[in-house]
Amino acid sequence: MIEITDIEKIYKMGGETVRALDKVSLKIQEGEFTSIMGPSGSGKSTLMNILGLLDRFDNGRYLLNGTDVSDLSDAELAGIRNKEIGFVFQSFNLMARMNVLENVMLPLVYGKVPYKERRRRATEALEKVGLGNRLEHLTNEISGGQKQRVAIARAIVNEPSVLMADEPTGNLDSKTTEDIMRIFQELNEEGTTIVMVTHEPEMAEYTKRIVHFRDGVMKKDEQLTPKQIPKREVE
């Protein structure tokens, strides 16, 4: 479903040219749970942004569900982000003045989904992440782990082809980290394709595939059996 070939991203800083991505090729199939690993400056976030259509690349080819996305307009890219990609950010990025339900409905607003349908789908998504009882709470009234679960609900509410998570547990303690990773594993078992960027090897262990990056080059691509998390009742 995701196929990139010889992708290059070049930054010019002063007189210096930095190759953030140097001829990167990668295929991700439907149903995979892939982590992109590497130290900071390795190009993993740049790759994530390109995969998520937030950033453009300089050379190479990107096919998303068979569509070449390199020549699409900004508005078309926004449409694809809305329908096909769900984002989970390290710092949650929820709308402060909206309640939990409104936050999750937001992508559907941009997708021009009628209100009743929006409300139904957002409620469903929130129930999936165990927040069916927090619909009317404001985002500053809930814990960090709950915030990230709201963000996950927001990411899956449009049933996207792929869920992109950028250091999703970077701001969470170990207990809530496990909760979030379990939700990802459950979503993946139900068929959601997930790409996760992380610099922590322990996080990558929960995924099925680890792609290692260093200095803008893919170093290693390994398949693994994901580490299981003991079932625990989520608060």
Added chain:
Amino acid sequence: MFIKENLKMAIDSIFANKMRSFLTMLGIIIGIASVIAILAVGNGAADEITRTFSDIGATTISLNANDPEQSGDLISNEDLNVLRDSIDEIRYISPNETTSGNISSVDESRQAVISYGTPDLQFVSQSMSSTLVEGRYFNQVDFDESQDVIVIDEDGAEALFGTTDVIGETLRVTVAQSQMNLRIVGVVEGSFGDMQGAFDTSQIPLFAAMPQSTLGNQVPQMAGMDTVSIEVESTDQIDTVSSQVVRLLELRNNAVGDNVYNATNFLQALDQVNNVLSLFINFIAAVAAIALLVGGIGVMNIMLVSVTERTREIGTRKALGATTRTILVQFLMESIILSLIGGMIGLTLGIILSNIIAGALDIVPIITLGSVALVLLFSTAVGVFFGIYPARKAARLNPIDALRYE
């Protein structure tokens, strides 16, 4: 993007920073309130002036004779009779001249403005009321026979005799060194009215009216006529009667095309007054509009701050599928709503303000639907004009840069 969501977002965002939003609106509130108040009070004043003018002379034609080579008798008594007989629309016609003089009773002597003319003077005079409270006005017999009669008003009667019961009393009238003893035949309503007692009226000249024939006999230079007032039935007759009168006088006095006779009316004067007034209103309104401009700059300033503060929010929205256009509409809507709320508060304040000012001036403020629409339209325009730059700035943010913004 749905209008309803945009509206809600805009209002939420405005109310999230109540104090800041209010201070931002203040410029617009002050601007709109002043414009509304000025327009309402100005229109009220114009209306009041129109009404006053209509009361005294919307149906009055003022006829002037003016010939540099010949003074005095440009309009004769005979002319008046012919005009009256040949033009049906003329209700009243009288010389309408005034002179200053002195009138005295046995006890009291005062300066006076003395009007003189035919008995029709009663209905065309602007200086004295036509409402009698005692006796009668001087009549055609008085005029034809140059009787020694005079009419004064209540204020004069009180000032000179201490009572309005003065019919039959004798007044000594001095005009241009000529003295006359005249009998009071009538007293009309006074004009001081509410002013009485408010300040010292003893220095204000009194008013009196008398037959021109009587005055002309004593003071020959006042026998001639060059200012005549004509009263017609209705306003729409003014133009035709004016030209008929001038034409007839020119024919009778062999003065066709000499431009000796001129007919003017109060509507023309009213137009001039209203022109000056509206010029004045517009000038002040323009000054008030500067406050609006400043208010608009305030809106732009705060929207720019808002865009900067919400850079990450904009990045997130773009990641979730917002297009350049939806972000533009969102921020534009916010500045429009901000200005519009300011405009509505300003409108309310302006209405209250105009009622207070108008109350103090004793006029009725006029707030037209047009000026309300204008104000709302204007504040929307301010919102669009000063919101478009910040909104474009927000909309054009690159999603990646916006998401990374700390």
